[in-house]
Amino acid sequence: MELQQMRYVVAVAETSNFTRAAERCHVVQSALSHQIKRLEHELGAALFARTSRQVRLTAAGEAFLPAARQALEAAERAAADAAATVGEVRGRLSVGVIPTVAAVDVPAALRDLRRRHPQVRVSLRTGPSELLTADVAAGRLDVAFLGLPSSARPSGVHRHELARDRLVAVLAADHPLAGAEGLALADLAAEPFVDFPYGSAGRAQTDQAFAHAGLGRDVAFEVTDAPLMAQIIRHRLAIGFLPSTYLRRAPELGGLATATVTDAPSRVEYVVWGKPGPTPATRAFLTAIGLPTALVGGR
Template sequence: MELQQLRYVVAVAETNSFTRAAERCHVVQSALSHQIARMERELGARLFERTSRRVRLTPAGAAFLPAARQCLDAAERAAAEVAAAVGEVRGRLAVGLIPTVSAVDVPAMLREFRRRHPHVRIGLRVGASEDLAEQVEQGTIDVAFLGLPTTARPRGVAVQELARDRLVAVVAPDHPLAGESAVDLRRLSSEVFVDLPAGTAGRAQSDQAFAAAGLDRDVAFEVTTADYITRLVGQDLCVAMLPAAFAPQLSGVVTLAIDDAPARVEYVVWNRFSPTPAATAFLSLIDIPHPHQPADDRAGDAAH
């Protein structure tokens, strides 16, 4: 069994096509098909069901795929470790972030990282804090920037606090509150809201604040990106609450302070056991020079 064969299997599984897989792997289709057939004979099982319309994994193929990916990741990690040992950072870097990250300028960090390490391939994933933390723990993401209520803290990963922030109210320019300098949760509770989906960490900070104040609110709109939150608010369909440090990036809306605003904490997290050379180099840009240090030993590190 060869690494190239594993790459072919993964490519077919991800594209559902031998033709597209061959294009991705820069080989002729006949060569790719021959190598996969050879592997199937070696394994004694078919990995793909082929029809004139589609290609899909068999149960044996579905069982084989995760291990194939792990083998390829291990091989790439080995090559990256060797490169790092001779002073060159290679491989891949997967960075996760919430839509409203503001404690660090991620694009600027990536620009500097790319300048220093041009051979690293970079992937960005935007998502919810709890999902990103889980992916870091599982090793599918190297580093993630999260935002959590003050009542929560990332588990199962190495973590460092970056900043603390409070939420502000966001309203349309012609909304009755737009001329106010500040508002409180009781006044906001009479408004129609847009927020992140129920059950997410980004939503929890607001839900907890209203519940603690003994107030109910109407969340009529649920979206997954800050951009769409702002667009709906701009149409005067609803109001929102977003981090104060993120507010300067907003346009077409008005922000105002909340007297009893909920707070949140931004963290950077990474795999607590085996950060890659690329992850280690990336973390050094935010003054985390020793990411191999156990997470529990870093719990008391000062926020930036």
């Protein structure tokens, strides 16, 4: 059994097509098909059910795929660790980012990483904090940027606190409370709200603040990203809460007004990475965002 055969199996499984898998692996289809048939013969079981219309994993293929992925990841990690001993950082870096990250300029950090280590290949994914944390803990992501209520802490991962911030009320420019200062949550409780989905860390920040104040509210709209939230607010359908630092760095939110709230929600931004320790590419990226070398070791 060879690593290249495993790569071919993973490619076919992910594309459900031998032609596209061959293109991804930069080989002719006949060579890819031949190697997979050789592997199936060695295993004594078919990994794919092939028809004229589709390719799907068999039960044996479903059982084989997770371990094949792990073997490929382990081989890539071994090569990256060996290269790192002579100062060469390479491999893959997968980064998860919440939509409202503000404590770190992620593109700027990636620019610096790219300049120093051009052989690192990066994948980026946005999502809610709770899912990103789970993906880092499970090894599906190398590093993630989170925003959590001040009462919460990421678990199952290495973590470093980046910043603390208060949320501000965001309103349409012509809203009667636009620009107001020193409001209380009670002054806004009767308004319709737009917020992140129920159960998410982004939503929990505001839910907890209203609960602590003994207030209810009407969340009339749920969205998954801040730009869409801005559109809802801009059309005077609702008001919302967003971190003040994010608002200062988000040009797509221009034309909206804010109001300060004395008992406003707060959040803590974290960067997290997996256990038992980061890959060389992850260490290089964490260093690029300013984390101390001793902390980044994380072993």
